[in-house]
Amino acid sequence: MYQVSIKRLPGNEDIPLPRKMSELAAGFDLHAAVTEPETLQPGERKLFPTGFAMAMPAGLEAQIRPRSGLAFKHGITCLNSPGTIDADYRGEVKVLLINLGQQPFAIERGERIAQMLFQLVPEVAITEAAELPETVRGAGGFGHTGV
Numbered sequence: 001m002y003q004v005s006i007k008r009l010p011g012n013e014d015i016p017l018p019r020k021m022s023e024l025a026a027g028f029d030l031h032a033a034v035t036e037p038e039t040l041q042p043g044e045r046k047l048f049p050t051g052f053a054m055a056m057p058a059g060l061e062a063q064i065r066p067r068s069g070l071a072f073k074h075g076i077t078c079l080n081s082p083g084t085i086d087a088d089y090r091g092e093v094k095v096l097l098i099n100l101g102q103q104p105f106a107i108e109r110g111e112r113i114a115q116m117l118f119q120l121v122p123e124v125a126i127t128e129a130a131e132l133p134e135t136v137r138g139a140g141g142f143g144h145t146g147v
């Protein structure tokens, strides 16, 4: 079990902390901390506050992902999906939404707009190499095996 500290930012006592909506849910739902309803016009993107900052142990990241219901019913998704929250980030967690639907969509204060999942990040060291080990695939990619 990893311990993650969440700090509510001033003025957001009414916004629920990130929470799982079922016992085995993978993601913690995030709530919009907008002061008044914000409308996303078709094609428009906006950064939404969540009202909290957090600290997680080194070696973890958090991913901000869309909610499938909002995506399916209204075309609302995360533009940078999945958004990456670094373990050393202490600013407010924000959610970058875009409206890919055909109707304006209003986000109300407290509405669940995205979900946050925690992942382990392997420690990786990058070194420069003159040659790379050969493979059968080689440089083939982007559909070289057919459709």
Ligand SMILES: O=c1ccn([C@H]2C[C@H](O)[C@@H](COP(=O)(O)OP(=O)(O)OP(=O)(O)O)O2)c(=O)[nH]1
Pocket (backbone or CB within 6 Å): 064, 080, 082, 083, 084, 085, 086, 087, 089, 092, 093, 094, 095, 096
């Ligand atoms: O959906 C997101 C994505 C990022 N962030 C915050 C946390 C993250 O640690 C920081 C930087 O994100 P990222 O590395 O994706 O952005 P960048 O454009 O590379 O910015 P930077 O130069 O600040 O790293 O912004 C969010 O709050 N929500």
